[in-house]
Each structure stands twice: as C-alpha cells, then as structure tokens.
Amino acid sequence: MNTSHHVIVAGAGPVGLLLACELALAGCSVLTLEKAEDPHSPLKQLPFGIRGLSAPSIEVLHRRGLLDQMEVPKRLQNPFTGKRTRQAGHFAGIPFEFDNIDMSRWPTDLPLSLLSEMAELEAVLTRRALELGVEIRRGAGITGFEQDSDGVTVYAAGQSARAGWLVGCDGGRSVVRKQGGFEFAGTEPEFTGYSAKVDFLDADLLAPGRVVTERGMYFQSQPGYLNLQDFDDGAFHQTGAPVTREHLQAVLRRISGIEVTIAALHVATTWTDRARQATQYRNGRILLAGDAAHIHAPLGGQGLNLGIGDAMNLGWKLAATIHGEAPADLLDSYHAERHTIGAKVLDWSRAQVAVMRPTPEGRALNAIFRDLMNTRDGATYFAGRVWGVDELTG
Ligand SMILES: Cc1cc2nc3c(=O)[nH]c(=O)nc-3n(C[C@H](O)[C@H](O)[C@H](O)COP(=O)(O)OP(=O)(O)OC[C@H]3O[C@@H](n4cnc5c(N)ncnc54)[C@H](O)[C@@H]3O)c2cc1C
Numbered sequence: 001m002n003t004s005h006h007v008i009v010a011g012a013g014p015v016g017l018l019l020a021c022e023l024a025l026a027g028c029s030v031l032t033l034e035k036a037e038d039p040h041s042p043l044k045q046l047p048f049g050i051r052g053l054s055a056p057s058i059e060v061l062h063r064r065g066l067l068d069q070m071e072v073p074k075r076l077q078n079p080f081t082g083k084r085t086r087q088a089g090h091f092a093g094i095p096f097e098f099d100n101i102d103m104s105r106w107p108t109d110l111p112l113s114l115l116s117e118m119a120e121l122e123a124v125l126t127r128r129a130l131e132l133g134v135e136i137r138r139g140a141g142i143t144g145f146e147q148d149s150d151g152v153t154v155y156a157a158g159q160s161a162r163a164g165w166l167v168g169c170d171g172g173r174s175v176v177r178k179q180g181g182f183e184f185a186g187t188e189p190e191f192t193g194y195s196a197k198v199d200f201l202d203a204d205l206l207a208p209g210r211v212v213t214e215r216g217m218y219f220q221s222q223p224g225y226l227n228l229q230d231f232d233d234g235a236f237h238q239t240g241a242p243v244t245r246e247h248l249q250a251v252l253r254r255i256s257g258i259e260v261t262i263a264a265l266h267v268a269t270t271w272t273d274r275a276r277q278a279t280q281y282r283n284g285r286i287l288l289a290g291d292a293a294h295i296h297a298p299l300g301g302q303g304l305n306l307g308i309g310d311a312m313n314l315g316w317k318l319a320a321t322i323h324g325e326a327p328a329d330l331l332d333s334y335h336a337e338r339h340t341i342g343a344k345v346l347d348w349s350r351a352q353v354a355v356m357r358p359t360p361e362g363r364a365l366n367a368i369f370r371d372l373m374n375t376r377d378g379a380t381y382f383a384g385r386v387w388g389v390d391e392l393t394g
Pocket of ligand 1: 053
C-alpha cells in the first residue's frame, strides 16, 4: 500500500509520539510506524518504568496541557510540596538533599523535577497524537528506505509508504540511523547494568538504598526490585544472553560480597553505559531524534528529557520548512543546537561512570564528590544540572 504524508516518524516511543503531536499541531500530516504490536511492557510500568522529568520537560508537558492528564507524578509526591528532607536526586549514586539546595535561584510556579511512568507518558501522548489526526501503525517495523530529491520511500512489514521526510525516533538501535548513513561516535561501555524483579529468600541481608561497593553498585528500590551495575566492560549485555536466576544471583553476590539467595526471577533486562551520538542529526530528508540520535547510561535519568527537547526543537522547524515558511538554514539549526546539548549530557553520564569506577582512583573521586555535594553550593549546582534548570535560566 502506498500513502503520502508530510512526515513519517519511525517509532512510537515518547520522543516519536511527542514529535508527531508537534508536527500535527502545526498542520502536518504524520504517519507513525511502530515496530511493537503491543505498547504494553512490564518494563514501562512502575517501578522499572519510572522516569524523572526535568524542568524543561515539565514545562513542555504543561504548555501542551498534558501534565494535568498524568496521574503518576501527582501520586509520586511533588518534591516541592512534599518533605523537604527528601533526597533530591543523585550523581553517580551519591545523593544530594533538598535541604542543601538554594531554591531561590529558580523562581517558577512549576515543579523543577517530577517522577513519571513511561507507560502513562506514552499512553497520554498516544491519545493526544490520535486526537490530532496522527496515523499510528503498530507491528510495522521499518526495514529499509530510500530518499530522493522529493521525499523518502519507507518499507515496513511488507508495506511501503511515501513522505517528504523521515524522522528516526526508533530508539538506541535505530534502523533509520544505521541505514541512513549516520556516523555514531563515542565511547564503549565499562559496565552491564541490570534491572530485575526477583523474590529473595533473605532480602534483609542487603543494605537499603544505593550501595556502591568495591566491585560495582546494587540498589533495591522496593523489596524485590533490583538494580545492579557490574563493571564487566559491558560484556554480558553484548552477548545478548537472557538473564537467568543463577547468573543474576552470582553477579549480585560478587558485587555485594553477601551470600544472598534469589529464589525466583520474574523479569530482567540489561543496559550499559555505552555513550554514542550521531555526528549529524540530519542527512538530507532524514533526521534523528531521541535515543536514535544519542545513547548513554541512564544514570541520573536524562535520556528522555534530552529526547523531549529534541522533539520540541525539531517539530516547529520541520513544520515551518514543510509549509515553505522557514529560511533555508532553519532546519540545520536543529542539529547545531541539539547536538551541543546532547554532547553535554553524554559527558555528564561519563563523569558519573568515572566516579563510580570500583578502582582506587574512582573511590578517591567518589569521596571528593560526596563532600562537595554536601555543601550548599555543591547541592545547588548538581540540582541545577540534573533538573535542567540551567537551560531555563541560561
Ligand atoms: C533503566 C532506565 C532508566 C531510565 N530512566 C530515565 C529517567 O529517569 N529520565 C530520563 O530522562 N530518561 C531515562 N531513561 C532513558 C529513557 O527511557 C530513554 O532515553 C527514552 O525512552 C528514549 O525515548 P525514545 O522515544 O527516543 O526511544 P524509545 O523509548 O526506545 O522508543 C523507540 C520506539 O521505536 C520503536 N522501534 C524500534 N525499532 C523500530 C523500527 N525499526 N521501526 C519502527 N519502530 C521501531 C520501539 O519499539 C520503541 O517503541 C532511562 C532508561 C533506562 C533503560
């Protein structure tokens, strides 16, 4: 079947959905092709699906009338009306406290940070996209495409579709990036990260909170919900092997130094701190946004926020270009502006890995950062960076 749209968006993750909404809001016809048949996944639901929203993302969702539609941020306390002694965030697993932060620097009526759930965010964005007339086809993973001077022909699940532009929002393993002639430059991983739901025989053997040991990090966010970082140069993740109960238990015992027993494993996924970024976000009529354009460790939670910023920057510029209302170089300013911010976020994640390294140097750095983050200036600096308030205040 051949169809013609202004834009085909690859991927109905949060970034693809928000971009589709922005384009449709600006009068563009949008077809979204999504590989997954079913949008639901336990990994998108709490607690695995928890995603910290920073100040610029909160402002975007508020401006588009979407923040009020989200229940999870209301349920998971507003840090600014909740207890002031709570941990405000972390850098490399080192907490910084609300009590230490000079909030007077950022006068705003909106919260500067909120907790959201991936499943709910996608559901809210999907609903808005459909209201705005975006066509979403699921079970339609893009397998290839060709661009010419007028547009792009895209092949997905035995169908082809035609549009003026193709935007790859198809995540870290983006087919659009890999087949679109984009260079993906950066650094290789130092660890495999694990997120898992398990039953312990003896959970109370593990210390509460985020524990950085001489061999890595473990964190039980709720009973049975486990996060690990194993400094194996990303070797396990790269094998693509499924996480078994025996493997996870062995890794946890090695990292924690505790003979804890995992009785059952319900769900598990792995990730790494590989940090790579497309050196160009545009190749002719093909563009990249979100994890398709940049990947890094999820430490401190910045990837989604970065992608939301990409979608907001690209949406109006691409729409204005399509409607013939933009100067010739407007679209290229998308790369210039967003690549710079992306590079900063990648470095933020690399710095955290350096401070978490289970080496004498890493431990020495960790102790210094811990001292700095306990000061008012230190906590305020880290809050400003993690919440993205730098971007609001310039
Ligand atoms: C454990 C963990 C915790 C995190 N915590 C935070 C946090 O607190 N804050 C934060 O800002 N970020 C966080 N992140 C990062 C954040 O989840 C990602 O940056 C964000 O999901 C990127 O959104 P996206 O839409 O670009 O990509 P994705 O969410 O990966 O969506 C891509 C979509 O494209 C689809 N797709 C893939 N291939 C194709 C294809 N060939 N054709 C069509 N569709 C395709 C996929 O099915 C998917 O639906 C975390 C990540 C992890 C792993």
